[in-house]
Amino acid sequence: MSIIANATALLADIAVETDRTDAVQSFVKQETILVRLATADGTEGTGYAYTIGTGGTSVLALLRDHLLPLLAGKDARNVEGLWQELFALTRATTTGVITSLALAAVDTALWDLRCKRAGEPLWRLAGGHRQQVPVYDTEGGWLHLSPDDLVKSALAAKEAGWAGVKIKVGKPHAAEDAARLRAVREAVGPDLHVMTDANQSQSLSGALRLATALEPYDPYWLEEPMPADDISGHARLARATRIPVAVGESMYSPAQFRSYLESGAASVVQVDAARVGGITPWLKVAHLAEAFNVLVCPHFLMELHVSLVAAVANGAYVEHIPQLRAVTRTELAVRDGLAVAPDAPGIGIDWDMDAVDDRRVA
Known part of the structure; x- marks a missing residue:
């Protein structure tokens, strides 16, 4: 079944691979917010969003406190409907980057599930x-x-x-x-x-x-x-x-x-x-x-x-x-x-969750 049985989120810090500077800032680190969704039939989807140094815990709090609890029992196939439902729940904080990042982490996880269920790559x-x-x-x-x-x-x-x-x-x-x-x-x-x-x-x-x-x-x-x-x-x-x-x-x-x-x-x-x-x-x-x-x-x-x-x-x-x-x-x-573009079913990212867990900060 495509019903969402479990929804979790975490925050991991990934160091930049080289010094990155522009006219207004430096890329300090990638705060990586991951959302993992599991459906009743055991299919799992992983989505993510990011910041380049600040705000990651705020995105994580929005997910844990408001968005993820809403997903339990919902049909993961209804990607557009779920996006609109989550958007409506956060209307008081849109349009804004914290809300958009939180929505993105969920949405990419839903697309990962959609692609895996269809047996097709995202592209x-x-x-x-x-x-x-x-x-x-x-x-x-x-x-x-x-x-x-x-x-x-x-x-x-x-x-x-x-x-x-x-x-x-x-x-x-x-x-x-x-x-x-x-x-x-x-x-x-x-x-x-x-x-x-x-x-x-x-x-x-x-x-x-x-x-x-x-x-x-x-x-x-x-x-x-x-x-x-x-x-x-x-x-x-x-x-x-x-x-x-x-x-x-x-x-x-x-x-x-x-x-x-x-x-x-x-x-x-x-x-x-x-x-x-x-x-x-x-x-x-x-x-x-x-x-x-x-x-x-x-x-x-x-x-x-x-x-x-x-x-x-x-x-x-x-x-x-x-x-x-x-x-x-x-x-x-x-x-x-x-x-x-990767050919494997899903959004095309093969996460090493052990490596993610090593960098988990929340």
Whole structure:
């Protein structure tokens, strides 16, 4: 039977694999919130969400105190209905990141159950557009790295057949960002896609200056130039620059994406399955973006997003930031510059629960 018999949650801290800095913060650790659901017939599904250093215990409390008790006795097949029921229960705290992360941990566990029960991988059950998708590297582009380090990493990615790399921007002067991008562009040539990411560090005037300084070096996109709630500022920037504007990692509901798309403020959507509330709303955002002829290139979570990008027609890129290798038995496969969505039934993550338990903090 598909009736949920048991629902539990835990919090584990996973150390970052390398120093990661951007214009506004450092990646301290991955607070990983796992939800495990077991049905009456013994099928188990595991879902997760994350923070990069704070708030994990708040997500865990919301799950334990309010969401998980509601799941007992419910039919796990009713994924949309359960998402809406949980959302209604937390309406007083939506739209917000803590609630969205909690919903995502449950929703990905329900999708894991759905896929296992169907005997299908997530990439096929969520749409099945294709199994292999382009991947770009972020690990070699952090803000603290020197221009020589950026060039070395970009050349290695190009040699490996990858189609793109990301360079963090947001130095005190736009000329310094431009010099870093110029060094990479001159080294890799015109064919490699070079993304740039300002991590919400700019005012409108700063973003306009930054875009003007970067334009000669053909960035594939300028990501999160301003705070995510400044829709009108992003729309003004999008009208003023030839660089595509990418946003989405700091949005927590499909309605926020709709506002960006309707105003012409986003040329690339970077919806994050954990931060938007799970796979169920992620797919809604992806299809909404397709209706606007906009690409989807999600933020982080490559182990999950590879399957979702493969599922939809407008999925364009997976961001390569390894973070789960310490707690999984397998890692993302990349062949000839393409990330390969797992074929095993489920969401595609083979958790090593002993390793998770070793890092459990709550």
